[in-house]
Amino acid sequence: MSLSVRSLLLAGASALLLTSAASAQETTAPAARESTAFTLATDQPRTPEQEAVRFDKADLSIRVLPEQKAIDAVAVLDFTALSPVSVLPVELDTRFEISFVAVDGTTLDAADWRNDEGRLWIQLGRDLAQGDTVSIRIAYAGQPREAPRAPWNGGFVWGTAPTGEPWIATSVQPEGCDLFWPCIDNPFGEPGRVDLHITVPSNLAAPSNGRFLGKQDHGDGWTTWNWSAANPNTYAIALNIGPYEEMTAQYESRFGNTIPLSYWYLRSDDPAKVRALFAEFAPMMDFYESTVGPFPFGDEKMGVVGTPHLGMEHQTINAYGNDYRLDGKGYDWLLHHELAHEWFGNQLTNANADDMWLHEGLGSYMQPLYLRWLHGERYFQAELLEQRNDLINRFPVVSGERRSEDQVYQGDVGPGLDIYNKGSLIAHSLRMLVGDEAFFRSVTRLVYGRPDPQPGNFTTRHASTDDFLAIVNEEAGRDLTWFFRGYLYQAALPDLRETRENGRLRLEWVTGDGAAFPMPIEVEVNGERTTVPMTGGRGEIAVGERAHVLIDPDSKVLRQLDFIEIWKGRQPR
Known part of the structure; x- marks a missing residue:
């Protein structure tokens, strides 16, 4: 579909948002209710009804109201039935007032849906057979959860740029996508595509995930920015709003494709620092492509945006809030670590939070490897020593049981920072045991599901610690269960x-x-x-x-x- 035709179709949704938002500005927003414990616990098991469908697409029209710290949104969710189903729940924070729910264009009576604790149950009005499709439209508005301490305790960050304009970002990994859009809050709830239409004051920009589809200035002080992302990690969908400028370049990949590089920075940022950070993009991309494999989202972009919080791996629009700090290592560690998650987190997504070390541990091992790539063995070993000295060893890296993200990231009940540092050192010991060829082939197979990834011959995937063990056993030609058991499933080091x-x-x-x-x-x-x-x-x-x-x-x-x-x-x- 061409952009011009698409713009006409979006006009109706934009008009609805503009009308409702205009009326919203005339009144004072009511005090928001608190998010439920259910909403704040991400990585919830899917219900049988959710397992019975494939999430094909989410089309999200979101108007952001900075003065009210509120949003006014319409979400259209498309599903295909994998087995018979007549009711479908999605997750959405109860802080929002839902004005209507429609199924295949028919508005439901209030009795046909309910949102008790943040799981919105919707009667479909018919029994879907395998292969049937359904489209659900949800209009909702309100004040989303404000992040107490992003990115570790997430939600919306309502900041102010140094030049006085609103500076807004979302960061929801610990709590999940349902903090601001209706989704299936589970790693396997990843939609095939998400289209975003973000309406903001016209003096601000709204960079987001995927490919840019153009913007529409409505002529009344509001502009809608349109984006489209394929197979996005659910918590990686992100809103970023501020007085941004964009720096761009083209990266010539070693795999033959050309990848857009994009950095959205504040207009007040030091131009020299902006240029210096942007100059790091291409060398980091070359390192990752040579070490792991092709950049997974090359047909969209490798994007970075400055945020009022430290950072997060938002697919193709990684959040960066390190303030251009230097630490004597010759590269920006935050930029490099969040970029690692395009491979370890967004391309490869863990089957459950208990396998989070596959994201954070393998991603963290990329930092010492990059230091060796840049400066040699001394810097490589120095980084490993720093990680070694930070180990806690209070809980196993992997429990072998289903875990929520809080149970993994919180160091008083789970491994916490050990999924980063210990995970990295375990990866290093594994490499030293099996050799470079077996190790890096194992990592590539884990990330892409095949040993020979090329642009266009792979898609995003899920995997577990057991999946990685099976791959390593094949590549090493021996059973290394003892290694995984001794390091990952025990708190104490051997x-x-x-x-x-x-x-x-x-x-x-x-x-x-x-x-x-x-x-x-x-x-x-x-x-x-x-x-x-x-x-x-x-x-x-x-x-x-x-x-x-x-x-x-x-x-x-x-x-x-x-x-x-x-x-x-x-x-x-």
Whole structure:
């Protein structure tokens, strides 16, 4: 469909939003109710009815009212039945007043839908058979949740730019998409496409996900910005509104395609700092494409937008709020980490939050790898050491049970920061064990579902820790269940016990669950290195009485180190 025809179709929805918003400005917005516990707990299990449909498309027309800290929106949700279904729930925060719900163009009576705790149940009015389609239209308005501490505690951020204009962003990973649009708040609830029509004051810009489809100035101080994104991660849909300017370039990919680069920055930003940050885009893209594979959304854009919060991996429009800070490493760590999530999070999405280390751990391992790419081995090892010193080891990285994001990210009940640092160090130990070829092929297969990704031959996918283990086993040609069990499913690090007597050095691995851990270990004796096989978790070699012995001289293996435990104020085991 051409943009001009599409604009005509959008005019009706825009007119509705403009009319309702105009009346909304004439009155004071009522105090918003609180979001329910259900709404604030993302990654909810899907209901049988949600599993019975495919989410084909969401068309979201959202007018943002900065002075009221409110939105006025119409969502059109299209589904295809995979099995018979007659009622369909979607998630939407109860803070919003719903003015009508329509199914296939017919407005429902109020008795035909309800939104009790943030799960909006809709009677479809007929029994859908397999292959049938249905279109649901929902009009809603109100004050969305204001983020207490974005991005860690999310919602809308209603900020002010240095030049005085509104500066607004959404960041909803911990709570989910239902904070501002009706969705299926589950990783498997990803729609095939989301079209966004964001109406804002005309002196502001509204960069968002996917491809830009043009903007419409309504001539009354309001402009609608139109975007379209394929297969977006649900929490990655983002509104960004402010006095932005755009810097653009074209990246010539090593895979033969040309990818638009786009940076939306505040008009008040230092031009030199803007240019310096933008200059980092292409080298980072080249690193990721050479290390993992093709940029997953090359037919849309690699986009970044300045935000009043620190950052978040919003697909093709990553939030950046690091304020151009330098830290002596020669690159912007936040820009690089959020870009990692285009591969680990948006292209590959974990099956459940319990597998979140696949996003954060593998994404975090990209930082030391990039430092080696830029500056060499010293910087690579320095970054790994920094991650090692930050380990907590209070909860396992993976529990083996279904978890919500809060149960994973909150360090008092789950692994917290260990999914970043420990996940990265586990990835490094795995690479040192199986070798570069098997490791990087495993990562590529995990991300794309195939070993030979090229633009156009893959789509977004979901995977679990068990899926990664199966891939690693194939690539390494051996069963590495012991490795995953010993590192990921135990809070305690494997402990290498050593005794030395009668000219022999005896080594034994002790794990959190007492299972065998046959991790080979390199030992340096008087400058000469040998690898001890550690069959069954035990091994020994001959050493001279006064020989200098150094265990794991290149720090290839993640393990408990007593001197770090003492430094942390913990008792060694």
